[in-house]
Amino acid sequence: MANPQLHNGHTRIANEIINQIMKTNLNGTQFRLVMAIWRFTYGFQRKEYEMSVSYLAKQIDTSRSHVDRELKALIDRNVISVAGIGQKGARILSFNKNYKEWTEKEAVKEAVPEIKPKKKATSKSKYTEDNTYYKMATYFYKKVEKVAQDAGLPHLTKKANLQTWADDMRKLIELDGVDKRLAKDVMDWVVQDPFWRTNVLSANKLRKQFAQLAIKMKAEKEPTKPKQPKDPRDKEIALQQWIAEGNDPDEFNWNN
Numbered sequence: 001m002a003n004p005q006l007h008n009g010h011t012r013i014a015n016e017i018i019n020q021i022m023k024t025n026l027n028g029t030q031f032r033l034v035m036a037i038w039r040f041t042y043g044f045q046r047k048e049y050e051m052s053v054s055y056l057a058k059q060i061d062t063s064r065s066h067v068d069r070e071l072k073a074l075i076d077r078n079v080i081s082v083a084g085i086g087q088k089g090a091r092i093l094s095f096n097k098n099y100k101e102w103t104e105k106e107a108v109k110e111a112v113p114e115i116k117p118k119k120k121a122t123s124k125s126k127y128t129e130d131n132t133y134y135k136m137a138t139y140f141y142k143k144v145e146k147v148a149q150d151a152g153l154p155h156l157t158k159k160a161n162l163q164t165w166a167d168d169m170r171k172l173i174e175l176d177g178v179d180k181r182l183a184k185d186v187m188d189w190v191v192q193d194p195f196w197r198t199n200v201l202s203a204n205k206l207r208k209q210f211a212q213l214a215i216k217m218k219a220e221k222e223p224t225k226p227k228q229p230k231d232p233r234d235k236e237i238a239l240q241q242w243i244a245e246g247n248d249p250d251e252f253n254w255n256n
Helices: 015-023 028-044 053-060 064-076 132-150 162-175 180-190 202-223 232-244
Strands: 048-050 080-087 093-096
Touching: 015 202, 028 053, 028 064, 028 080, 028 093, 028 162, 053 064, 064 080, 132 162, 132 180, 162 180, 162 202, 180 202
Parallel strands: none
Antiparallel strands: 048 093, 080 093
């Protein structure tokens, strides 16, 4: 229970000053600043005292920027006077008790911080462990995790978010129209390919590069057709055509 007593300390202020302050248009922060300056001047039986913005902000429990703005307004209205700069580099402040010098400017309304409505968090799809896309994500993750470890780069897959991976798998199948069997084949192939195995270490990268990966995989798996041996009669036919055109037989190129 609070039990303030005058003998524990008090601040002497003339009633005439209090009467005038009651009539003066001050906002809440300005009034508290006046009270703080009274407390640390009249409360210690002195007319002025060195007080920084941060010191006053601490006393009235508000932000420095708020104090800086409202103190400037009080100084501009001649309610508070600045006697100079003190030893600590802060202004020496005093209350101007000659209220006839105060200007009757309207008090600046305190800026009320705008409370913006919180944006509703968009609900992300949650994939359970028995979900097909989650299973695909897990399957691919285990493969690329081993690739990363073998390459000495385990940090590249350490913080993988399987929910995000599952969503990429869903987009690959539902939006891109990729067959699930083909997707599995490409996942198996890409972790074996010397170039792509360390360049595709996430479901997102797999989806972005999927078309290129599928084409390269298919090209590698298709057997190359052996070249058909040339028919030696082709040269004889070409020679006969060469002569028919009026050319010298000795100039015919048998190498091509």
